[in-house]
Amino acid sequence: MRKINMISVIMKKTVTASFVLFTSNLFAQxxxxxxxxxxxxxxxxxxxxxxxxxxxxxxxxxxxxxxxxxxxxxxxxxxxxxxEFVQTFPAYLNKRVTQWRIDKGREMLQKHKALLNELTDKYGVPAHYLVSFWGLETNFGSYKGxxxxxxxxxxxxxxxxxxxxxxxxxxxxxxxxxxxxxxxxxxxxxxxxxxxxxxxxxxxxxxxxxxxxxxxxxxxxDSEPDALSSAANFLNKLGWKKGFIWGREVTLPENFDYSYAGKDSSKSLTTWSEFGVLKVNDAQIPKSDIDASLILPTGAKGPAFLVYDNFDVIMRWNNSESYALAVGYLADRIIGKPEWHKALPDLPNYPISDMVDLQNGLNELGFDVGKADGIMGPATRKGIRQFQLSKNLLADGYPDESVFTNVKEAVIDTQK
Structure with missing residues (x-):
């Protein structure tokens, strides 16, 4: 059970809009x-x-x-x-997946090797994921609150x-x-x-x-074995699938239909391969009936990821795509995988009030995003994507400047 979910990250009206980060429905008003x-x-x-x-x-x-x-x-x-202002996803990630955490994670992986191997055998959760959760939650126990x-x-x-x-x-x-x-x-x-x-x-x-x-x-x-064993049991009970990764970065073809993106648009790896989605080394994605969703944490200009069932399990620990990406990325880096192929864009923060205005506008135009709360959740992303499609905009569900401008103009038109 955790604290935080997706929070919107909104920027000033004259600059490019950023993406959502995290807060939890638990902590919403x-x-x-x-x-x-x-x-x-x-x-x-x-x-x-x-x-x-x-x-x-x-x-x-x-x-x-x-x-x-x-x-x-x-x-x-x-x-x-x-x-009033919230971190962008790049700012969030860069503060959490640091070289110190990567190095310390590798140290903890070796220190608790025997225990972690036992936990992997018993619960099916690989050691580097357990260490990644530990690092993100309390800096490996150095700050527990x-x-x-x-x-x-x-x-x-x-x-x-x-x-x-x-x-x-x-x-x-x-x-x-x-x-x-x-x-x-x-x-x-x-x-x-x-x-x-x-x-x-x-x-x-x-x-x-x-x-x-x-x-x-x-x-x-005070017991690291208790804590790590409990984390493994928790993830197992949440539905962790043994032998599967959280996801992978992918490369999208030119003229890709971004309306397929989003956690609510799961498709088989075979289908993604037929859409022209490739691994970052341009190798083919293996054709399989395994389902995956495509997520774009910073829109079409940033990296793209196919995420699997274990990504959803991470989100059951903390219901935030940003958190789940950080867990997966830190776990990968701890075992020596490289940095993401496509760099994260440098995005400014912007005020939450702008997202509330955007949500109100989308609702008024008939794109139901639910309560206008400033939280950029799946319903808001879906509403943005539908609006983008209606205006022949790039439909990545990402609130860039064109979305804010076009929604505002469309609302004004309906009021004439």
Missing amino acids: TTPSIELTEQVFSQCVSNIKQKAETAGIDSNVIGHALDNVKLIEKVLEYDRNQP KMPIIDSLATLACDQRRSKFFTEELLTALKLMQRENLNKEKMLGSWAGAMGHTQFMPSAYINYAVDGDDDGLIDLW
């Missing part, structure tokens, strides 16, 4: 919230204690966890934070905006304390409740974490 005062918080905690008792959690655990629980204003600030998990979850549970979800996570955290004999003071992590080397939410911890060092406990903070 859902309902307006009232002010969370100390009095409201105190009453809410009392209600949660009652729910914990009903759930059969030991009274000593409830008291240890909640008797002195604190409202953390900073958590609410993080939760409310909606940046410093926020008090119980206080953070209680704060979010008592805030109206996503009370139901975080109340369940808090109750699950209490069950974990009871099951694993965890001390509240040890339970530090992200402001939203993610914990340990692999940044598991309590629900992921209790359902998927396993005892990798056979000491009778599951400790995702």
